[in-house]
Amino acid sequence: MSREQLRIGFIPLADAASLIVAADKGFLAAEDLDVALVREVSWSNIRDKLNVGAFDAAHLIAPIAIASSLGIGHVKVPIVAPFSLGLNGNAITVSPALHAAIADAVEGDMRDPLATAHALARVVASRKARGAEPLTFGMTFPFSTHNYQLRFWMAAGGVDPDEDVRLVVLPPPYMVESLANKHVDGFCVGAPWNSVAVDLGIGAILHFCCEIVARGAEKVRSLRTSGAQENPDLVQRLVRAHRRAADFIEDVANRDEVAALLAAPNRIGVAPEVLRRTFDGRLTVAPDGATRTSECYLLVGGDGAARPDPTQAAWLYAQMVRWGQAPLSAALLAAAKAVFRPDLYDAALAAASAGVPKAPADRIGAFAGPAFDPDDIAAHLAAWDTRR
Amino acid sequence: MEASLKIVIVDKNPVRAAILEEGLREAGHVQVVRIEDTGHLLARVYAIDPDVILIDLENPSRDVLEQMFQVSRAVRRPVAMFVDQSDKASIEAAVDAGVSAYIVGGLRKDRVQNILDLCVSRFNAFARLQDELDRTKSALEERKAIDRAKGILMAAKKLSEDAAYALLRKTAMNENKKIAEVAQSVITAAELFK
Numbered sequence: 204m205s206r207e208q209l210r211i212g213f214i215p216l217a218d219a220a221s222l223i224v225a226a227d228k229g230f231l232a233a234e235d236l237d238v239a240l241v242r243e244v245s246w247s248n249i250r251d252k253l254n255v256g257a258f259d260a261a262h263l264i265a266p267i268a269i270a271s272s273l274g275i276g277h278v279k280v281p282i283v284a285p286f287s288l289g290l291n292g293n294a295i296t297v298s299p300a301l302h303a304a305i306a307d308a309v310e311g312d313m314r315d316p317l318a319t320a321h322a323l324a325r326v327v328a329s330r331k332a333r334g335a336e337p338l339t340f341g342m343t344f345p346f347s348t349h350n351y352q353l354r355f356w357m358a359a360g361g362v363d364p365d366e367d368v369r370l371v372v373l374p375p376p377y378m379v380e381s382l383a384n385k386h387v388d389g390f391c392v393g394a395p396w397n398s399v400a401v402d403l404g405i406g407a408i409l410h411f412c413c414e415i416v417a418r419g420a421e422k423v424r425s426l427r428t429s430g431a432q433e434n435p436d437l438v439q440r441l442v443r444a445h446r447r448a449a450d451f452i453e454d455v456a457n458r459d460e461v462a463a464l465l466a467a468p469n470r471i472g473v474a475p476e477v478l479r480r481t482f483d484g485r486l487t488v489a490p491d492g493a494t495r496t497s498e499c500y501l502l503v504g505g506d507g508a509a510r511p512d513p514t515q516a517a518w519l520y521a522q523m524v525r526w527g528q529a530p531l532s533a534a535l536l537a538a539a540k541a542v543f544r545p546d547l548y549d550a551a552l553a554a555a556s557a558g559v560p561k562a563p564a565d566r567i568g569a570f571a572g573p574a575f576d577p578d579d580i581a582a583h584l585a586a587w588d589t590r591r
Numbered sequence: 592m593e594a595s596l597k598i599v600i601v602d603k604n605p606v607r608a609a610i611l612e613e614g615l616r617e618a619g620h621v622q623v624v625r626i627e628d629t630g631h632l633l634a635r636v637y638a639i640d641p642d643v644i645l646i647d648l649e650n651p652s653r654d655v656l657e658q659m660f661q662v663s664r665a666v667r668r669p670v671a672m673f674v675d676q677s678d679k680a681s682i683e684a685a686v687d688a689g690v691s692a693y694i695v696g697g698l699r700k701d702r703v704q705n706i707l708d709l710c711v712s713r714f715n716a717f718a719r720l721q722d723e724l725d726r727t728k729s730a731l732e733e734r735k736a737i738d739r740a741k742g743i744l745m746a747a748k749k750l751s752e753d754a755a756y757a758l759l760r761k762t763a764m765n766e767n768k769k770i771a772e773v774a775q776s777v778i779t780a781a782e783l784f785k
Contacts, residue, residue: 245654
């Protein structure tokens with residue numbers, strides 16, 4: 204095994220955990236990988252630097268890996284994802300004013316996303332009737348889980364995300380500020396930014412995104428397909444190091460150490476306590492201190508989360524088609540699925556590989572609509588009135 | 592003569608933005624607008640309605656601009672990044688220099704290429720300047736530390752200036768350190784003994 208030097212880009216978010224832990228606990232070095240972690244400020248930078256070879260690998264939102272492979276919105280560069288850095292982890296946070304308006308309008312449980320989506324529709328209608336500005340929601344990127352989760356949720360209640368509200372891209376570190384200065388009324392973003400807003404008393408978490416989609420592929424370890432083909436041994440070493448890191452993070456006994464590592468200023472740079480809450484899935488959801496707990500808030504390796512699942516890639520592609528970002532074709536669907544590579548994961552881990560999770564049955568678990576069939580995107584689209 | 596292109600520079604570094612603007616004006620581009628504060632960036636860009644947008648890679652608002660790729664009523668003209676799919680060399684040079692370009696509307700490649708080239712060369716020139724400045728600054732600080740250490744040694748050991756310097760240099764050689772590092776240790780030690 205030869206020593207290799209790698210540059211890997213990441214965005215300071217909690218789901219970069221298994222990458223940061225793999226580097227800082229020496230799991231990458233144990234695979235003879237000399238890794239320089241480079242903290243980046245935008246997803247566009249990560250995508251472009253991966254594209255031109257300035258990065259050998261990257262922490263990337265799954266839909267960007269797919270969009271880049273399909274050549275939509277940008278230069279076509281095929282990407283492979285042999286390791287899933289996390290499932291879920293996002294949340295929808297709204298301003299105290301919007302939270303109160305939804306609570307006033309809701310019929311049913313505030314924790315039921317269908318009830319809140321219908322309530323949002325009533326809030327939107329009443330604003331329209333009195334001539335108020337449309338509500339504005341922040342999300343992180345046009346090709347992002349945040350964009351699709353927000354759209355999926357509000358459209359289920361009859362809100363057209365392009366007609367009835369405004370969706371704007373905001374870099375994650377600007378989300379909180381934008382909510383505070385009322386530039387947006389709510390946002391969908393990953394950890395730790397929802398908690399930061401709640402702790403500052405300027406936002407309330409309305410939903411964990413695992414309440415909208417039970418298993419949503421979030422970030423993936425991405426490599427250029429060309430690079431992965433040239434160096435299959437490197438892919439295996441990366442996967443093994445990440446698997447060790449994910450196991451380390453999943454072990455509750457290590458959580459304080461993990462939180463302390465990630466809290467470093469050149470890593471994620473927020474209070475360790477906020478990170479600890481994220482991994483424990485125990486979040487303060489409102490400025491009054493109310494908490495909500497979920498075992499699937501962010502999965503970094505447990506319950507088969509680390510093994511890339513092409514069904515997840517198909518679901519993300521279906522959202523791109525639903526919202527007019529990509530045309531529907533069998534070839535594009537196949538190319539999207541091919542980004543997620545459980546075969547590479549299995550090859551690296553052999554016997555240690557975790558099985559496929561039993562629930563939910565369709566491996567997506569969306570709160571609305573029929574079960575998802577990864578081979579029939581047309582049926583998924585036909586279930587919705589609101590689409591492009 | 593073709594109409595001049597409208598160019599927006601989004602850069603939080605006013606010096607670098609000024610250097611780039613100057614270059615563009617020298618090349619005959621008279622319609623250049625600089626945006627330093629990135630609040631409501633998209634709305635401001637739409638209001639200016641530029642042909643080319645240049646943004647530095649340290650700017651998190653790059654992701655905001657990516658929204659212009661999306662099909663939406665808000666965008667009147669299509670936006671592409673760089674010139675075409677085959678343009679890997681341009682992308683590489685730009686990423687290397689730390690800048691990115693968005694081209695609005697279906698402009699011909701030759702009309703945009705010289706802007707991209709100029710942008711890359713000015714960004715690189717700025718990086719060299721910055722580097723030089725940093726080096727000058729640290730050289731100046733090292734010189735100051737050595738002077739202070741010499742003064743301390745001259746007073747404490749009754750040495751001449753030359754002898755004090757020779758002592759610093761000899762110690763640095765013996766310990767395989769830079770003279771400035773040894774000088775800093777002398778200053779620290781002297782403060783402790785105060």
